[in-house]
Amino acid sequence: MKNRLKVLRAERDWTQADLANALYVSRQTINAIETGKFDPSLPLAFKAARLFELSIEDIFQYEEAS
Amino acid sequence: MGKLMDDSSGYETRTAKSSVRLLCWTLAWAGTMVVADKAELYQWHSSTLISILAIAVNAAIGLGVIVTYIRFLKELDDLERKIQFDALALSVGIGLVGGFTFCLLEAADFISDAEATDIIMLLALTYSVALIVGKVRFR
Numbered sequence: 001m002k003n004r005l006k007v008l009r010a011e012r013d014w015t016q017a018d019l020a021n022a023l024y025v026s027r028q029t030i031n032a033i034e035t036g037k038f039d040p041s042l043p044l045a046f047k048a049a050r051l052f053e054l055s056i057e058d059i060f061q062y063e064e065a066s
Numbered sequence: 067m068g069k070l071m072d073d074s075s076g077y078e079t080r081t082a083k084s085s086v087r088l089l090c091w092t093l094a095w096a097g098t099m100v101v102a103d104k105a106e107l108y109q110w111h112s113s114t115l116i117s118i119l120a121i122a123v124n125a126a127i128g129l130g131v132i133v134t135y136i137r138f139l140k141e142l143d144d145l146e147r148k149i150q151f152d153a154l155a156l157s158v159g160i161g162l163v164g165g166f167t168f169c170l171l172e173a174a175d176f177i178s179d180a181e182a183t184d185i186i187m188l189l190a191l192t193y194s195v196a197l198i199v200g201k202v203r204f205r
Contacts, residue, residue: 021077024077025145029146038148044144
């Protein structure tokens with residue numbers, strides 16, 4: 001799954017730690033999501049969407065495995 | 067856009083407290099196990115009732131460790147929980163396979179006096195290594 005978390009965070013001048021605090025997760029989790037190593041759960045995706053005031057699809061895009 | 071509010075009771079603080087709580091329970095469990103084991107070994111108490119009491123206290127604290135660990139898992143975020151579950155799955159799998167292999171080796175007389183503590187050590191070692199590998203993998 002691709003995501004725009006890093007771009008959206010940079011636009012707001014937030015650090016990974018800022019975003020981790022706001023979403024109540026570890027900074028390691030934010031980093032793993034941003035680098036595509038880990039896909040968030042649906043509740044976490046909803047929390048991120050609410051925080052950025054966007055829809056989930058605006059942040060996360062599902063990619064078919066090739 | 068401005069900075070986000072800093073949450074002083076944030077995730078890291080809460081999980082650190084949960085970790086310390088789990089550590090305290092685990093140490094208490096290990097301590098009461100040593101007391102129950104050594105008391106039996108050196109016959110510090112002559113009464114059977116006291117022996118049973120020492121074992122019961124150890125088992126009760128053991129249940130406390132399980133409850134505390136479940137609460138600890140619930141406190142974790144998605145990634146941390148995945149790392150824990152992966153480590154648990156691997157250690158249970160290795161423990162089962164290792165345990166049965168030990169039994170077969172003992173039955174075939176390739177090894178003698180296989181101890182349950184060997185399997186517990188294997189479980190603990192697998193869990194620890196899997197946790198470290200998980201942490202490094204998602205760093």
